[in-house]
Amino acid sequence: MSSSPPILLAWQDGLAIVTLNRPERANVLDDACAQALAEVTHTLLEGARSGRLRAVLLTAAGPVFCAGGDIQGFVRAGSDLAGALDRGIPPLHALIQALASLPVPVVSALNGPLGGGGIGLALLADIVLAADTAKLRGGYASIGLSPDVGASWALTRLAGPMRAKQILFSARAFSAQECLAFGLYAQVLPPDELMPAALALATELAQGATGSFAQIKSLVDGVAGRSLEEHLALEHQGMVRCGASADAAEGVRAFLAKRAPQFKGHAA
Numbered sequence: 001m002s003s004s005p006p007i008l009l010a011w012q013d014g015l016a017i018v019t020l021n022r023p024e025r026a027n028v029l030d031d032a033c034a035q036a037l038a039e040v041t042h043t044l045l046e047g048a049r050s051g052r053l054r055a056v057l058l059t060a061a062g063p064v065f066c067a068g069g070d071i072q073g074f075v076r077a078g079s080d081l082a083g084a085l086d087r088g089i090p091p092l093h094a095l096i097q098a099l100a101s102l103p104v105p106v107v108s109a110l111n112g113p114l115g116g117g118g119i120g121l122a123l124l125a126d127i128v129l130a131a132d133t134a135k136l137r138g139g140y141a142s143i144g145l146s147p148d149v150g151a152s153w154a155l156t157r158l159a160g161p162m163r164a165k166q167i168l169f170s171a172r173a174f175s176a177q178e179c180l181a182f183g184l185y186a187q188v189l190p191p192d193e194l195m196p197a198a199l200a201l202a203t204e205l206a207q208g209a210t211g212s213f214a215q216i217k218s219l220v221d222g223v224a225g226r227s228l229e230e231h232l233a234l235e236h237q238g239m240v241r242c243g244a245s246a247d248a249a250e251g252v253r254a255f256l257a258k259r260a261p262q263f264k265g266h267a268a
Contacts, residue, residue: 007036008061009043014054014265015206016044017199023062029092029117029149030070038095048102054265055206056102057198058125059109068116068139069148089148092117096150100124103214105205109198110134111191113173117149123158123184124150126217129198131191135173136184142171157224158183209247210265215239 008019018040020027027033047053060066077084099106099121108125115137122128140147147168155164159182167174176188189197205213215238223231242248247263254261 005036006030006033007040009040012203013206014052015057015202016047016053016055017057017059017202018044020060020066023060023064026064026067027060027062027118028067028070029121030073031088034088034092034095038091041095041098044102045098048104051265053102053104054208054210055104055202056099056106057109057202058106058121059195059198060111062112063133064112065110065114065134066118066121067114068118071143074143085148092149096120096124100150103217104210105202105208105213105217107198107202107205109194110185111194113137115139115173116147117151120148120150120154123154127201128185129187129189129194129201130176130179130185131194132176132188133191134176134179134185134188136167136176136179137173138168138170141169155184207263208265209242209245209251209261209263211245211247212242215242 004021006020006022008017008021010017010019020033022028022033029037044053044056073084074081105127106125108122108128108130110122110128110130112131112133113135114122116139119136119138138147138151140151146152152164152168155167159167163182174182176185179185180188187197219231219234219238222234226234247261247265250263251261
């Protein structure tokens with residue numbers, strides 16, 4: 001058994017870098033990983049409340065981003081598989097919802113293949129960058145199960161119902177270029193260019209106006225459940241709220257002075 005922590009958390013000037021760290025197990029979402037990820041998520045939520053957290057970069061060690069659920073654990077559960085799933089899913093879903101609720105930009109850097117619950121974890125990010133080795137495989141139906149960890153939600157939201165069913169019905173792996181065309185990835189890069197690009201993007205976002213980012217996330221993520229009238233009202237409220245912030249005043253001054261703004265990152 002590995003003595004390394006399942007999840008690593010590093011900080012760089014308001015940027016939290018979260019790394020899945022069980023490459024020898026393809027970074028599966030087993031109980032140890034889920035517990036460690038829950039602890040990291042708690043730290044991130046505290047960081048968001050205190051203002052320390054300004055952006056998140058999510059990636060993984062090794063050649064695989066995340067293979068999904070712990071199939072070996074499923075085998076060990078034997079005839080109690082349904083019970084094991086019933087006990088194991090709620091903590092994973094709670095932490096996925098908490099990660100998705102962060103009011104700061106989240107970037108995923110997919111260093112390699114992903115499947116099952118790893119899809120939901122990867123695609124909860126606001127922007128997903130992927131290596132050209134990052135094939136995506138649903139895999140659930142091939143073992144007689146249905147999706148969890150938000151995989152079906154993320155795929156439907158980003159690629160649409162037909163593509164989501166195509167991916168989840170099928171046992172085949174979809175290439176990074178196919179996922180780019182489906183709208184699942186924002187950019188596909190050679191493996192050696194992925195982390196420099198992702199780190200540069202996440203660092204840039206961490207230096208931005210986080211109150212503005214929080215309003216943008218809230219508007220965009222909730223648009224499907226609103227009428228135009230409701231959405232326009234929220235745009236109005238958000239613009240006024242941001243307009244009262246120090247970051248807005250700084251942004252306007254910097255624009256007029258033709259200089260880079262120095263945002264404090266306080267919530268609007």
